[in-house]
Amino acid sequence: MILILSANQETTTNEVIKWLKAMKKTFIRVHEDEIFEIKVYQKRIFLQSQRNTFFVDDITSIWYRRGGLKFTRKSYDNSSLDMYMDETQHWLEDYVIKMLESKKHINKQSNNHINKLWVLEQAKKAGLKVPEYYLAENTDQVIPNKTITKSIAENIILKSVGSFSEGILYTSVVVEKESESFFITFFQEKIEKDFEIRTFYLNGKCWSIAIFSQSDKKTQTDFRKYNYEKPNRNVRYNLPKEIEEKTHVLMQILDINCGSIDFIKRGNDFYFLEINPVGQFLGLSSICNYSLEKEIADYL
Structure with missing residues (x-):
């Protein structure tokens, strides 16, 4: 069974779920407002919320998209006992999350927030150019x-x-x-760039798009300042093999196996900018006909 941790009505998750349904795969979607209680039945740990109940060992793969598992904790009137039980429950929750993350997964709840400054340092160590x-x-x-x-x-x-x-x-x-x-x-x-590159990375494979943001003053510095009346030209793009290999090394260093990555190109040079582990990729998928939603469903 596939476990999906996501935000309520998150569009990207919805599109992947359409593929899972078409493939007749069983899955559980956990919303950001769900709160679980950890229980045990016949030596098996299971999680129960108002919406979902599942045994941890029934999960075969997990996709951390957004949100994450949240737990309810018991409390006691005795402050000393309450402190002890709070710590005990913390480690029990940590154990459950680690058990799930040890399975086949796309990203992890435990390291979903990355430090941009640290990422830049590691990118340089991986051999990527950084402004x-x-x-x-x-x-x-x-x-x-x-x-x-x-x-x-x-x-x-x-x-x-x-x-x-x-x-x-x-x-x-x-x-x-x-x-x-x-x-x-x-x-x-x-960097006075020729164009920008958005790359979607999944478990060692890259899919890229070139964004010609320089032709519009509105998007020259940050292409996210979209010009809906005159959109940037976007085309399929293949990063050089060397850059893809260094990107793979960086993702392994960071222990992240999925994410949206930004580069800029100037002449023969490619500059790494940043990674967003939960970045949007539906636009890239649609424009380039990559079917990334199916790639994720297949992986899970």
Whole structure:
């Protein structure tokens, strides 16, 4: 049986499930709002929520998409006993998650949040080119119009207080220096790219698309600032074998076997930018006719 950990109504998950149904495969989808209780029946561990119940040893493969397993814990009036039981339940939960992740899997709940700075360091060790970067609390060393800045954290969506509007922190070019200091910020060399490359990676195999974002001022720095009236040209693309091999080494170092990876190309050079283990790939799949949803279903 296949276990899928995902967010409620997540579109990518829905598309993979369509293939699983067509293949007549049994699966359980765990939503982000589910809370499980760990139980034992005839020496077998099983998990039970209001929506699902399953034995851990019945799971043959697992896909961590988003969300993850959450557990309810028993509490006691005695504070000393409660502290002990809380720790005990923590290790029991950890054991269950590790048991599931030891099976055939696509990514893991235990390491789903990756550190961008650490990833860049490991990318260099894997032999990939990375634009020069540094952390700073001021713009003293910044070269205007030749330096970009972006979030150190994962993709950030800011919501306005008291309204439904929201904004995304995009990659931006630093056009002038600032006189005051600020919180530690990520700065990186701006590469004048020929085009961008989005690669979907699954267990050693890569599928790529070239995104010609340079032809539109709106998308030159960050192609996620989509121009829906005049979309960028996107075409199938094959990364050089050497880059794919180094990418595979990086993913092994990070213990991640699936994700969306961003590169930029300038001349004969390919620069690694970042990895998103749960990044969107339906657009890439559809435009290039890769059927990545089926690839995932087949793997599971």
